[in-house]
Amino acid sequence: MSPLLSLAITLTLVLYVAAMGLGLVRLLRGPSAQDRVLAVDFLYVVGMLMMLVLAIRHDSAMYFEGALLMVLFGFVGTVALAKFLLRGEVIE
């Protein structure tokens, strides 16, 4: 791996961490519950992107399963939380 790609991957991960920090600000400060759910969903997506970048960094295909699981669990978790906000219970 060339130094250019290595530097670019490091910079990208730094940008992702900055974005996750901003998402964490919204998660902790968010005035309403739906703001916090939105921030959690955003953190899931950025974490999934981070897994894909790490797959390039370590040249391994094993990270794709993790990224796929993060997409699925993020979807299920966000829909369950939104359903809870809508009805007060998840399964009725």
Added chain:
Amino acid sequence: MSWPPLPEIVVALLLLASGGVVLIAALGLVRLPDFFLRMHAPALASTLAAWIVTFASLVHFSARGEGLALHVWLIIIVLSITAPVTTIVLARAALFRRRRAGDALPPPLRSSGQ
């Protein structure tokens, strides 16, 4: 000093672009004033940034000479099915909660035929 091979330059540029897009999405999530405005910002991360990173890893894993690495598309397919469902369910929940709390709602949509 020699230039690195072309696929690595492409992958590096795509990754930096995705980092910028994700940072813009996070800034929108923090700075926009209202919840229904804030809902727009994370869509940037789950569509544009995810596509860019997918193309980057497609280029990177296909440039190793083992044929096309198309399994990354699976993530894009799953994400493009789940992201709209998440957005709609969350928007309905937010509308319901605001209506019940008696807060100000966004104006209703008008059909274009009227």
